[in-house]
Every structure is written in C-alpha cells, then in structure tokens.
Amino acid sequence: MKNTADRLQGFTMQQTMFQHRVDYESPSGTISNQTVDFNAYKETGILKVVNCLVQNGPYKSDNRHSVFLKTTNLDGQTQYQTVYEGDNLYGRKLYNGGGQWHKYTNTPI
Numbered sequence: 601m602k603n604t605a606d607r608l609q610g611f612t613m614q615q616t617m618f619q620h621r622v623d624y625e626s627p628s629g630t631i632s633n634q635t636v637d638f639n640a641y642k643e644t645g646i647l648k649v650v651n652c653l654v655q656n657g658p659y660k661s662d663n664r665h666s667v668f669l670k671t672t673n674l675d676g677q678t679q680y681q682t683v684y685e686g687d688n689l690y691g692r693k694l695y696n697g698g699g700q701w702h703k704y705t706n707t708p709i
Contacts, residue, residue, distance in 0.1 A: 624668060638681060639697055644673045658683055658690035658701035 628645035637655040641647055647669040654665050667685040674680065681699075683690040687706050692699040 627668065638669060638683075639694070641669060641671050641681070642673055642679050642694070644671060646670045658692075658703065 624646060627648040628643075630648040630650065631652055632650040633652065635653040635655060636649055636657075639656040649669060650666045651664050652666075653662055654667075657665070659665065665685060667683050670682045670684070672680045677696055679694040681692050681694055683701075689704040689706070690701050691704060692701045
C-alpha cells in the first residue's frame, strides 16, 4: 500500500511541475530589465521577459520588449520557440543554436 501511495505522490508532483512549466499565469521564470539571449533557453517552459533588450530574437532593432518566450525541447538538439508579444506572434525552429524567425500574422480567416 505504501508503494502505491509513493507512486501517486510522485505522479502528482510531476503533474504539478509540468503544469507550472507551461502555464502563462505562473511561468518557469521571469527576467526584468536585463539583456536576454533567446539562444540560451533550450529547456521546455515559458519565460516571462519584462522590459529587456533581446538578443537572437525576432527583432531587427535594440528596443526593449515585454514578451513571453515559450520553448519546447524536442530532442536536446532541436527546440521550438514561440514569442508572444501583444498581437504579434513569432516562431522558429532552433537547431544546434541557430534558426530563422518567422512572424505569424493575425489576419482573420
């Protein structure tokens, strides 16, 4: 009986950790007023970036941004990153540290 209770507790902890990592209300991390290199984030999770200069992001200028960076780690070498910034949505496949950003339009269909 104890073994089953231990397994249930372990499963519950894993579920809680999983939900925490992919929930925009409680992101896995928050960074404010710094310079952030998006190439450095390769683990599955959501990062809240507030008023930061972004390196290796989808932007052509060095302005400050407040965004969510969602990263999904596929196999350790390949990650999918999505940037949510208001009405703007960007995404890329990051492979071995590099990848082309794409802007997705918010055109109604």
